[in-house]
Amino acid sequence: MSLTTPLNPSEKTELILIRHAVTEANLRHVMLGRTNPPLHPLGIEQAQAIAQALVKEHWHTIYTSPLLRAMQTAEIIAQARSSQVHQNIVPLILPGLAEIDLGVIDGLPSYQAYQEFREVMDQALDPEADDFAFSGGESRVAVHQRFYLALQEIVHRHPGQQVCAVTHGGALGLWFARSHQEPLGHLRQRQPQHASITRVIHENDAWQIAQFNDVSHLPTALQQAIKELANQGP
Template sequence: MISTPFQTGGLNVTTLIFVRHGVTAENLNYTLIGHTDPPLHEFGVLQAKAVANALQNVSVDCLYSSPLKRCLQTASVIAERRRNLEINTCPALSEIHLGIVDGMSSFLAYDQYKSLMDAALDDSLSDFQFPSGESRSAALRRFQQGLDSLVAKHKEGTVCIVTHGGPLGLWLADYHGDPLGRFRHWQPHHASIARVTYRDRRFHVDTLDSTEHLSNGLMKPPSQPS
């Protein structure tokens, strides 16, 4: 159970508690899922329960989630522990749309679209977009706009946000001054927790990628889904 690292701030401070959703079978099978909408794998449900346990003594004023199932399920497990805490869906928190490869096996995608996949994996290429998909810069922009809206709406409150590795990685890369092509290096683990405060008109990353609540065999998912 986590207490102090994720407690709320004070006067003129808005606290954001970020949670990356638990794993899906598609994550375990190396499927590219952006707006593809699978549910959590049973291991991901266990991870979500561990998150809920970790946050059970943390005061939360409101709960926001990406509208995709893997986040909504994670948020639902968190909300079950709290009376009168509703889940608010926010499209700005959604994963990056991967266009023509969304929902495709990464191996098949590499076989059919090698040049595109090479570009997508090139850290030095800051912006990138699969055909019919969303560019990194556009995904970062709508995610940032979503966060700006939440801190304006919930001044001095504590907001729990269940979202995805893509937008979190982009946001953290930008926060640390890295090219957006390095967003994968900043993606937190599934079911990890981070604490960000908004104060003095700036966002401050206070804790990042906390996984101590996953120490009992929940950090590394099984090699194959059941």
């Protein structure tokens, strides 16, 4: 995707960053990177709640990671907004928004990943591990770079506008860790929850976090049902 619109750095662009809703794999504690499950039925309800929270705002464009769980979340949000504005809004795929490729552990239940790759998993959990990568996967520095470039591409395309983007916890965690000038190993502490809404402002060539990890739109009963399923384990 090329940069077709020059960016006026003084224009204020609001980017609404949405972490995708939950999948069955999330509820079973699977190491989920490029593994590509659909949304769980409760995840669909989460996406519908996001859609209602954003339906009366001012955006007309929504970007998405190419992974199914993000695309389904984006489609539900776009459909609600399309009905509101009487315009067919189709999510635009932006590969740079994809989740981290976790290589050899991608798709494994977390307990199995610890059993088979304990030493590597311990390295991955080190908060000071800046440029870690699983065998066959992406390095954190590479993911942060492509994610940052994807966000820059969006604001170049939509200066002065409000735009949505559906993406993933790991990629978001890396970006927010670096935004706080922390090692990329802090990604778990910085990643927002599933189906959360985070707002960032781009103005004068700088980013500012306006709202982080808002889940007030998610019904308490829905979140409790998801928590109970997750607590059942694999």
